[in-house]
Amino acid sequence: MATMVMKRLDKATMIAFGCSILLIAIGAIAEPNFISSDYLLQQLQTASFLGIIATGVMLVILLGHIDLSIPWTISIGGMMATAATGFFGETLGPFLAIPFGLACGAAVGLVNGLGVAYLRAPAMIFTLGMNAVAQGLMVFHTGGFAPQDRGLPIMRELATGRLIPGVPNPLLIWIVVGAATIFILTRTTLGRRIYAIGNKERAVYLSGVDTRRVLLICFMISGACAAAGGILLAGWANRSYQAMGDPYLLPTIAAIVLGGTNVLGGRGSYIGTVAGVILITLLQSILSVIQPQLFFAELGFRVPAEVFRQIVFGVVIISMLLLYGRERLQR
Template identity: 75%
Template sequence: MSVSVVIARQFDRATVIAFACVIVLLLIGAMVEPAFLSPKYLIQQLHTASFLGVVASGVMLVILLGHIDLSIPWTICVGGMMATGATGFLGPEWGITLAVPFGVLCGALIGLVNGLGVAYLRAPAMIFTLGMNAVAQGLMVYHTGGFAPQDRATEFMRELAVGHLIPGIPNPLLIWIILGAAIIFMLNRSVLGRRIYAVGNQERSVFLSGVDTRKVILACFVFSGACAAMTGVLLAGWANRSYQAMGDPYLLPTIAAIVLGGTNVLGGRGKYVGTIAGVILITILQSMLSVVQPQRYFAQLGVDIPADTFRQVVFGVVIIGMLLIYGRQQLVR
């Protein structure tokens, strides 16, 4: 099979629509602010999108299974806090050297618990992962004593978040590119990828065919936790510190980006290229909402809506709308 055919198969209808919306938003933004189309601005937006893209990479696999991971906000926080505080757990020498893998490992452990609960205990993913999010929050509050952590990011974490290994390409964007290429290969060329789609379509039939679906679910949740923690590491390096609730702004945008990219929230259908388009779309939409500030028109009517609240409303409407569309498509099929 030629490379062109493989690439063409990644662009379904939803992906094309998402990329078309990105272009429309950029053109609208250019009308408001000409700098929207400058190379510097576009690289800056891709740099920002890479944080969301990394966490969305793991959550997408969970959604392809027909499940959901609501523990990502505080898993992000765990990744950042454990990486910046690694010297306190591992000692000064090993803490500096292993800060990044230690933070990612802590996130993977949260994913492991999620996977065990959902796959082996058969607990509803929404409830179990939400509970794990609360557990992670409690552990981090206990770890910091309820105060802002004083630990700082290591030099490697700073370089990982703001450096440029390849001139012109921020390191977080490079990480996202490598991660995305690996996921595309896995979903299209590996046994695990075929099993993920199969479980999302009909888990019982896959199980009766002899596949241990529990291991597939467990692997995806562990990967989701590791990706969320990696995002926390990058955010901590970006800000030079970790802070409580650093992952809270990423829950709705992550899910919105995935469903905008065409991944069926009921599982079994979706392309990673669509998730890339959804992440870029959500990032540019956030930037547009900050520049245009449509909530000011409501203020003229006497309704004062904070910018963050308005963005959350927009993301919520997107998720509900796409859920209704996919639900209707499932009913028609």
């Protein structure tokens, strides 16, 4: 049984990686610069924002729940980190900015966790409500007074600098976060419990595990990861703004699912998520290289580039899942 599960995972990861290589090949044919190390490194840098955000959500999905509060938790992370100098003053602010942003994200996760684990509310609707509350709080925050929205030097350095020559910092952070996640998932009791709860929470409870605490921890990690993504994005764009997290919900879930993680929980590997994140990032960037809208414009149809991004996105997700994500026939 275990080997069968491993085989399944491998298949998903392999296909996702294989498709990524295929995309790079297609990109290279259309635009030779696509395959240069600079461009690929830039892709990895873009992917690391998505990857860090997806890390936390993956833990929640492994538990059999979902976190839909991601968009505004990202915004909270970015906006609170940039506003920290306003709260703590010029001297303390720069030191507290990043911890404060992370703490605000974790706080959103804490409320999510309390609602889902202790109130037993359906995660889908509870996190959705939290998303709206987070949005409201941020609107209130910007409405009350003119907030500080410039990225701090340290955030800019984190998002655009290179601590190790040749490796962009966000990628470095993703590698660290990813390694920690792989360690947690495969080498610790917490990791075993996460998989076990995703399969049958009742059985885990009967084995004497406080499953509610595990849920709470994972939701907090999810919030903190989203906030970390927001902080990096704010550093990258050198400012934070309200809807900065909106474009990240669908790609995050899509990346996790394409990486072979079961949406119902209990199955999935982090390497798969990495593959999914890279695939999604390449997919988004290759369309801006190939520019199918120009081809259609020659035929006389003027359509925005976004059309192709959306349609290709949807079609690829469904067709890849048809390849390996199908459930067993119920008999």
